[in-house]
Amino acid sequence: MSLLGTLARLEAVRSGRAEPLATVRHRHLSDRPMVVVPLTAAGESGAPLAVMLGTDRLAPRLHIVPQPLNRTLRFDHLAGFAADLLPYLESFGAEVEQVEGSEKDPETGEKSQVLRELCADAPQVIVPNGAGVHHLALLGRSTRFRRTAEDADPGPYPAPARVPLLGRWLTHLTDRAQVPGSSLLLPMTGLLTRHWATGQSQLEDQHLAALLAWHPRPAALRAGAPVDGRTVDRPTGDGATVDGPTGAAAAELAESARDSHGQLLHPPAGPATDPRFDELVLAPAIGRYDAAVTALRDAGPQERERAQRYVDQAVGALTDALAGILLPTWQDVWHGLDLLRTLPPAAHLAERWEGDRWSYTGHRDRLAAGEPPQPRQDDAVTAARKLAQREREQVRVDVQEALDDPLAMAERRLAGEAFTGEVVEVLPDHDTSGRTPKPRPLVTVRTADHPHADLGREAHRTHTATPQKAVIAAVDQEAGTITLRVMSGMGRRKEPEPGSLPEPGERVTFTLFELTARQSAPLPEPDDTPWTHGGPPGSGDHARAAAGAPPVSGGPPAPAAPPTSDASEEWE
Template identity: 75%
Template structure:
């Protein structure tokens, strides 16, 4: 946790309200997000109990498992979820745009022009908290390898046809969620935590209702008091007014409401089986009515638990939409669109499901990608948001000041002199400004409506006078190719400027070999079985 975040949390404790950590919205929000609130059975982290989902806040849909221990009912639940979720995920696959590029011929080495399809938009799933993302990952892992009745060897307990496809999509979305800055799958508590600080711990922030209580506490209550009420307030039946849905259920709800409802269903289902075995049609019809009534009561109870969290997620979206979008959102969302398009193409090509465990090269590629995207995200957020840049200034990684003097100077060591002007600025910051250290001046900022992004001007620190509060930098680039700096390429005296001690462009990581070229110690030859799923190079191409 950065110093600025710590200060914001302390200020939230003092003020009793959530304090801003950003001046702009750093995550893309779809015009038509799919909100998904899952519930799991107690003691069974991978056993689904119910889910509420939809793109319309006024018309949510609920799927439930009347008996979570029944494998057939669990598959029926997954089939219903797939029938609801897959059309949304696949609805973005047809509207595409053609992106021009080039590729090198492996034989001649010549570059040829190619066009690739890029989906114009992509889906976005939003769950209440990080535990919801983990639950979807478990569902994906447990379903993408399931055999169906259409397989050559379906085996016992074949899954409905669309369930493995749902598992592959969930696995892709949850894998992509591990990449910093991506927005295909987001948790609402994570979104709020990036933009506001509360006076409670990160663990307490995972309770969505408690976190939202800090944003608008009732009159006469502080954020802490409102959060405590949201966590613990109960009705006259002893049930929570704001169930966590995280995705675990409240133990008192399990004991007083859920267990009796499941027991009624079990009794009705047992009576139906007995009547069917005896051939007693009137008794069977009464048992069917009892089963329907038991399912209806269970649906009513689970809907009451899910609805408060459903409303909280949409309320969080309203808070986030009130912030202006950051300048680099479109660029990062384009990366998500490439990821979605690549997975669409892999499914269309008939490639096998993602492997249970990545080979060494694929794992290294994923790790390198996540490190690279984290560095890129830190830079982009600093360029988009003064509060994010302030964190770097407090850490001594950037400084802002006012130019006091610009002195022309030249490098005469080469054939022709090159301009190397000296820029002096006065600053109250205390950066780690060692002599000769590389610095980068940010020139211009991207606008939310688009336009050119910022360009960097490379410099080096030539002198530091801590007593006077001045820093002198020698500008090395960004002045044009003439013998004299181009007009406007240098700051003027009195102009505020910002320099960073980190690069504003992220370097690519070193290339990695193909899996079949790695040694046997890392899963390669000799005699290594090929890993299921897309090759590392193919996955990297679209990510």
Template identity: 65%
Template sequence: MSLLSTLARLQAVRSGVAQPLATVRHRHLSERPFVLVPLAAAGETGAPLAVLLGQDRQHPRLLTVPQPLDRDLRFAFLARVGDELLPYLESFGGDVELLERSVKDPESGEKTVEVRELCADAPQLVVPNPGGVELLGLFGRSTRFRRTAEDPDPGPYPAPARVPLLGRWLTHVSDRANVPGSSMLLPLTTTLARHWATGQSSLEDAHLGALLAWISPPEGGRGEEAALRAENGRDERGQLLVPPAGPATDPDFDSLLLAPAITRYDAARAAQDERLTQARAEEIDALLGAVLLPVWHQVWQGLDLLRTLPPGAHVADRWESDRWSYTGHRDRVAAGEPPQPLHDDAVTAARRLAQREREQVRVDLEEALDDPLAMAEHRLAGQAFAGEVVEVQPAYDTSGRSPKPRPLVTVRTEDRPHLDPGGEAHRAGGPASQKAQLVELDAEAGLLTLRLLNGMGRKKEPEPGTVPEPGEQVCFTLFELAPRQSAPLPDPEDTPWTHGGPPK
């Protein structure tokens, strides 16, 4: 936790309301997101119990499994989830942009123009918390390899035809959720906690009701009181007033209400009484719907809060990466490629890890450039400084055949960067990749004199706008403002056998 986040949490404790950690929204929000509030059965990993889902805020769709241990009921439930979710996931595949790029033939060296399709938009699934992301990933893992009744050898317990396709899509979006900055599958508690600091611990922020109580407390109330009520308040039956956002249910709800209802359902099925079985299933639906509906409203409330923030400048670029990812998976499904493997080979795993490391660096850099509060954390850590330009002196490098502009810029700042004379700094908000070198430091007066090294054009005089003017506010970082590319990895056939490659 950074110093700025700690200060914000202390301020939240004193004021009784969550404090902003961002001035802009750092994640993309779709105009038509698909919200899922899933529940899993206790005692069996990944066994679905219920889900409340849909795009219509006022009319969600409730799907349940009255007996989670019954395989047929579980796969029938997943088939119904597929009927609701797959049309949404596939609906973005038709509207595309045609992009051209120049491709060089490795043999002839000739350049040709290649046209690629990029979907104009991509789906966005929203779940209450990271547990929902993990559960959707488990659903995908357990279904994408399932045999169906249409297969030549369906085996025992064949799944409905669209279940494996649903598993492939759930696997893709859950994998994408692990890429920093991705918004295709959005856990709401994590996203809200990125933008607001509460007066409770990070572990307590995982409770959606308590988190919203801090961000938007009742009028005249304080966040800690509302959060305590959201976490522990119970009614006369001993049930929580604010049900947990899943995927686990409250143990008291399981033992006092749900387990007896499932027992009555099993008894009705054993008696082969269809009317009574249907009545018992509807009783379970009512119990689970009463638990899920408050969470459904909380998710939409959280989305409303996020929409009050303007999007950051680089959010659209990160969403474009999600669109490329969606387009690629759409093409793989259309081509009839097999499902994602259970485990990655060594090269694929290394590439995936390298991609996530690059994306994390990229997100940190872009958030700092988009948001003064994010940059303030780097300034407090001595990795950046901001201030006013007080003097600009023309200067030139005459060591080459023609003089090159190397102006000296003096900045007054209250920051204390960890920078010694000769050290390199990078200008944020200026020309791309503009570097500077510290020439002189007057710590008592708070003055830093830097020599600009590039980004001023190829002429003798700097291009207009490439050199800051006196009175202008500037910001410099001690770290590069673009992520470095990682070293190339070998192809799978060139990988040594010790790392999963072919035997020698």
């Protein structure tokens, strides 16, 4: 944690309210996001229990698994999930724009201009916290290879036709979520903690209700909301508010307050359930469902109608119970979106969102081309490319946030990586070592910051029309001045172009880090990978390993083939 972040948390403890960490919004927010609140069954990692999703905060859709141990019911649940999510994801693929680009001929190496399709917009999925992202990743991993009833050899427990496609989309979204600055799949807790600091620990910030308790909000939430066309009541309390108590007291109340039946007033849905809810509500409800299903199976012709009513009643009771613990988190996610929309968007948001649009377009095209699902494991070259690309994106996001937000730049100034001050003198000077003299003016800046200003170190002036690099020529600690020799960004004339240099009295900011991310060293193509890192792909064993099957020639399995999902990261 940075020094400024620590100070903001201490101030939040003193004031009892969340303190800002940013003056602008650093993540893109869609006009029509898809909010997904998943719920998992206890005792089995990634086992779906329910999911609430939708693009309308007043009309959420709910899908449940009455018996999580039943594979058929589990796949029926995923089919319903896919029926609601996939149309939203696919709806952005029709409207495109033509973008000029260059393409390299693999034989001659010559570049030619080409037109590429870029989707005009892309979907955005919002989940409550980071555990929700992990759960969607597990669902994608467990479903994208599933055989369906339409396959020639469906095998046991065939999945509905759209379930593997859902798995491929979830895998792509969760892979993209690991790219710094991406906004296709976002956890609400991560969004809020990037822009505000609370007086609690980072672990406690993963409880969305406790996190929101540090922000002022209405005194009470609505007791019911329509779910699939009907209204489900749930208990409410003042634990989710901070109108009276401080943020710490309100957060503690949101985490622990219970009703007269011992149930949490604000269940976390994170995506695990509360153990007391499992014991007192969920387990008996599933038991009644199992008993009703058994009675229906054993019922005679005259009793089947009544037995079916008992099954429907058991499913309805389960639906009401699960909706009651999902609705508070559903409303919390939308409240978090309201808070984030109060911040103006950062200047570089459109640029990063264009990268997400390229990622979405690339995955859409791979699905249309009939490419196989993403493999379970990356080969060495693909893993290295992933890592290098994400490192570049992290550097780019850090630089862009510092340029967009004075509070982010203040963290760099406190760390000695930048300084801001007033220009006190500009002296013309020239480099006469070459054939023609080049302008190398000296700019002296008086600053109260204490940067790591070593002589000869490069510095970069921010917020200029063209990149402007300088070199530190002198440092006077007693006077608090730094003299820089400007090396570029002044035009090609013998004298600097008007406006390219700061004027005395003007406030300027120089960074000691580069304003663009450097490209990493080129990596070999997968075909040129040495055998020590997986060997040339394309063999039968390699292709079988990509699908997760054992080799047919004996010996250890070959490494997986390069995943097609991460080619989207190269589109940027």
